[in-house]
Amino acid sequence: MSVATKTRIKEPPKAEARGGENRREALLDAAAAMFAAKGYDGTSIRDIAGAVGMLPGSLYYHFKSKEDLLLAVYRKGVARFEEAIAEALGQTPAEPWHAIEAACAAHLSTLLDGGDYARIVSPEFVRSFPPEVLPVLNTERDRYERHFEKLIAALPLGAETDRWLFKVSLFGSLNWSQTWYRKGHYTPRDIAAAFIAMLRNKEA
Amino acid sequence: MSVATKTRIKEPPKAEARGGENRREALLDAAAAMFAAKGYDGTSIRDIAGAVGMLPGSLYYHFKSKEDLLLAVYRKGVARFEEAIAEALGQTPAEPWHAIEAACAAHLSTLLDGGDYARIVSPEFVRSFPPEVLPVLNTERDRYERHFEKLIAALPLGAETDRWLFKVSLFGSLNWSQTWYRKGHYTPRDIAAAFIAMLRNKEA
DNA sequence: GATGCTACCAAACAAGCGATTGCTATGGCA
DNA sequence: TGCCATAGCAATCGCTTGTTTGGTAGCATC
Incomplete structure (x- = not known):
């Protein structure tokens, strides 16, 4: 903004060499x-660069370190989850049990079918990350979990x-699915419905 | 046992040099x-040997590889869980809900207060292990889970x-506790009681 | 047609890794 | 006394790691 004078439009430098x-x-x-x-440790800069036909050193033009790259991937992962439940809640009746079931189904399908970015977000993964980045990661995750706290x-x-305890129990059930889920047997919707049904005691 | 003949007790070679x-x-x-x-990758042979005042190479007298060492640790971890629930079930009334609650409490206290060996067994950890050992690990874990299948x-x-689905939901709730548990707030017994109460619907 | 920026290559760096080898001091047993 | 297993030291090998540095082809702008 405030370039104003004449036709000096230097701001977008085009950035499209090759x-x-x-x-x-x-x-x-x-x-x-x-x-x-x-895993994070199991993957080398050479692996990543090689996968896109690039030399290891060249990667450092785009990311200043391996941690920096990890953080970018992680953030994209969290974003997927937030988008998924936002969409699910947007088109669901406000009845509390229906709402949380929809959120759980969205969470599950992102976790299980949401591709590689989503998979990174799970704490099973976070464990393998360098300790310095954990605070940043947890902040992002906490913000996400707050949606569920409201629903509960x-x-x-x-x-x-x-x-x-209800929240951590539910999150445990959901996230654990990563260890046993195989495509074809149950759909994320089925799983969410079953889990919520088990927790929904007393009056039907 | 059955050493018998004369005083030839060669079997236990003493093994007590220093x-x-x-x-x-x-x-x-x-x-x-x-x-x-x-983590597994984050720990070097040098670290481990150094912690007991030994040089890296000397460790290879006791374990033939780093993987071998990991396996020994893992097995000891699984054993802790099995002992814990065996003891809990031994001194618990046969009433099904009480029995599974006791098993859950035992599982939790092993997982949360059971020391370093127990911590290794969690799948959050297994993720970081070299893929070759996974089949062995899963066999051990499956045997353990079968106790819970019976209770369920x-x-x-x-x-x-x-x-x-009841089983995987319950296991998820239990094992997830590793990510949030801090000593002092809830005891493993409290948590187990609360989780089971949530799942125990209909008749009180 | 010189300048400058983008996007990358080529090569190397220091550090750390798991593992191997050859050797040695010790102590029980014959 | 001689023998052999135990338990460890000392040194090193080959390899991989994340990262840095210097250079350069291609394009856009002045």
Whole structure:
């Protein structure tokens, strides 16, 4: 803004020599895929660069370190989850049990069918990350979980039910699915419905 | 036993030059602690050997490879879980809901307060292990989970409840606790009671 | 037609890794 | 006394890691 004078439009420097902006995106995709498949430590800069036909050193033009690359991938992963439940809640009746079931189904399908970016976000993965980045990661995750806390607060649960334990129990059930899920047997919708049905006690 | 003839007791070769058998045990303890703290990849042979005042090469007298060491630690971890629930089930009334709650409490206290060995067993960890050892690990874990399958089979659940989904849901809730548990707020018993109460619908 | 920026190559760096080898001091047993 | 297994030291090998540095082809602008 405030360039004003004459036709001096220096701001967008075009940036399209050969591969343009999508080389960076290609690196992100490759990194997400390889992190998901072999873990952070198990993936080398050489692997990632090689996957897009680039030399290891060249990657440092786009990302200043391996951690920086990881962070970019992670953020994209969290974003997928947020978009998914935002969309699900947008088109669902406000009835509390229906709402949380829809959110769970969205969470599950992102986690299970959401591609490599989503897979990175799971704590099973985070464990393998360098400790320095954990605070940043947790901040992002907490923001996401807050959506679920709101949905749980709206549920007509008995007074004896600890809503915080309810949340961690539910999240555990959902995220654990990564360890056993295989395509074809159950759909994310089925799983979400079954889990919510088990937790929904007393009046049907 | 059955040494019999004369005083030829060659079988136990004494093995007590300087540190005896407990040097190997010390290595196991150190490995468990460091694997738990920094992951498999994050821990070097140098770290482990150094922690017990040994040079890296000397470790290879006790274990033939880093993977071998990992496997020994893992097995000890699974054993802890099996002992814990065996003991819990031994001193618990046969009433199905009480039984599974006791097993869950035992599982949780092993997972959360059971020390470094137990921590290794969690799939959050297994993810970082070299792929070659996974089949062995899964065999051990499956055997353990079968105890819970039996307990779940005995529960008076409605016909609409998928007992397999019940199992994975419960295991998810339990194992997820590793990500949020901090000593002092809830005890493993409290958590187990709360989780089971949530799942125990209909008749009180 | 010189300048400058983008996007990359080519080569190397220091550090750390798991593992191997040859050797040695110790102590029980014959 | 001689023998052999135990338990470890000392040194090193070959390899991979994340990262840095210097250079350069291609294009846009002045």
